[in-house]
Amino acid sequence: MAIYEDLYSEPTPVQHQHITGGRLKQIHTQKGAAPMAVPLAKKQKIDPNTSWSFFHPGRVDARFAPDDFRKRVKALDDKLEVAWHPVHERWCVWVKNPHVTHWMCPGWQLLFPVKHSDGTYCPLDERVLAEIINRSPRKHGxxxxxxxxxxxxxxxxxxxxxxxxxxxxxxxxxxxxxxxxxxxxxxxxxxxxxxxxxxxxxxxxxxxxxxxxxxxxxxxxxxx
Structure with missing residues (x-):
């Protein structure tokens, strides 16, 4: 059974999108005053390990869901996978997507991290399976x-x-x-x-x- 058709969007992890603007070289405080130099802000380095998209199922160190739950997920669609994110300490549901070529998660698209609405840990149970079905493009369009x-x-x-x-x-x-x-x-x-x-x-x-x-x-x- 397959409930997920090929997805053609290639999401780029949010944490690694940098928005840069023009440079403000100088401003005048009042008429006749000397220009005041404004230093440029330094771009903050971001640890890729904190991205939800970093620990994808294709990694050699990937930790998968327990076999019994994994089989239930695969019964919905064999392209689905559930992997552990060791930094956020949450399970994540993924789907294979050959159109994703980003270096962080090539061949894999993150569907959602498994967590409650307040961000707390949520176990792997029927609620996760229901959410997978609910997000299926084949079911809802x-x-x-x-x-x-x-x-x-x-x-x-x-x-x-x-x-x-x-x-x-x-x-x-x-x-x-x-x-x-x-x-x-x-x-x-x-x-x-x-x-x-x-x-x-x-x-x-x-x-x-x-x-x-x-x-x-x-x-x-x-x-x-």
Whole structure:
């Protein structure tokens, strides 16, 4: 039995997304005053071990769930796996995804860490199995939730993101001229999302105008 189809989103661990802005070289406190230097902040180093995506099932030191529970998970879908995160001390549910090529968890996509809503430890029981089924795209259909995007236009146009071709507008019309663009920044909750089982459409006005860029997204259950 297989309840998880191939997932095409490649999530990048949140802890390793760095947002950088422009440099503030100097400011003036008042008219005629000397400029005041503002030192640039140093980028904080982050330990990859703290990322939920670091201890994936493909590691040689991976610790798997007890055999009886693991068999019940595999009965739902053989691509599923449950592995222990030794830093957070929580179980994590994973699914094989060959489209994930990030160095931290190549070939594996994290579905969710097993924990209560307040973050406390949750044992492996029927609640975990129910959550696996509840998150299955095959059971509910899925929505595309956009986490970040960058877009550059090759000409004068208005760009609108839609749920479905010619469907519901997810954004207002974004006016762009040639060789200009924008970056949305990162929103872990998602900037916008499509309806269930609906493609994400980028509507571009003007004949012959091309746009370029990229986006990151998650596939989430229709009930999410």
């Amino acid at each position: 899925h929505k595309i939730r956009v986490r970040s995007l960058v877009l550059v236009s090759g000409g004068t146009t208005n760009v609108t993101f839609q749920s479905g071709a010619g469907g519901t507008a997810l954004t207002g019309a974004i006016p762009l001229v040639a060789n200009t663009g924008f970056s949305s920044g990162i929103d872990d909750e998602g900037h916008f999302e499509t309806a269930s089982a609906t493609l994400l459409n980028v509507n571009v006005s003007g004949a012959g105008v091309s746009v370029f860029g990229w986006l990151t997204y998650y596939e989430v259950p229709a009930s999410a």
